[in-house]
Amino acid sequence: MKEMAHCQSDVCEVQLNGVSEAMDLLQIDVEAQVVEGRKGRKEATCSRNVMRKQRNWERQVEAKKSKRKEEKQRKKLRRTDGSHCEFTKRTLKAITKERLAEALISGPKLCVDLSMTDSMSDKEISRLAAQLRRLYGSNKKATQPFHLFLTNLEENSRLYNECLRMNEGFLNYMLDITEESCLDLFPSEALVYLTPDADEALETLDFDKVYILGGLVDESIQKKLSLRRARELSVQTARLPINEYMCLIS
Secondary structure (H helix, E strand, C coil): CHHHHHHHHHHHHHHHHHCCHHHHHHHHHHHHHHCCCCCHHHHHHHHHHHHHHHHHHHHHHHHHHHHHHHHHHHHHHHHCHHHHHHHHHHHHHHHHHHHHHHHHHHCCEEEEECCCHHHCCHHHHHHHHHHHHHHHHHHHHCCCCCEEEEECCCCCCHHHHHHHHHCCCHHHCCCEECCCCHHHHCCHHHEEEECCCCCCECCCCCCCCEEEEECCCCCCCCCCHHHHHHHHHCCEEEECCHHHHCCCCC
């Protein structure tokens, strides 16, 4: 009989671990009736077991209540997520505009030299207009954007009209568009023309310098055009450290 009672207790223990909340409570009541008639130490031990299982069951119930409450909170947040995204977009737009406005006052300066467009085909002009859009988009996303200048861009020129056609809101870009050259705007000693044919690699940015990019799309690959332009301006040259920090995968 002792062995049978022991087996019944084991069965109760196994069943308790695998049933639902309601069945857990029922199982505890059944075991309480089984041990009710026992005396002395065995009765006290069984009572402690029942109390322990009761506490475990209560903890399980509380945990499930807490889990349901958290799930309700997550669903509520998901329902209101659309308005949060809208607010976030407005906030990000305001932050971007503030950064660009600050860059126009005190940001590092970057000029795009557009004086070489006369030798470009219409297709190359279109590609250059698209590149200017991407440049402006990347600058908008930058944590510390540049003060951008589009120099030597004549009104009603092919590139100007293509920028208007391809780039929505082009005239509202937060940058400076001018028909003047870099030398008309800044002293020559402050200018650094970035060309892939320069000997010296640009390792660090000097905020006292004005960096120049050659606005050129050349599918015929005429060599050293930007280097020749830098020599015409008689300004310092440098190249981006592509070879030092990037490798081509064949």
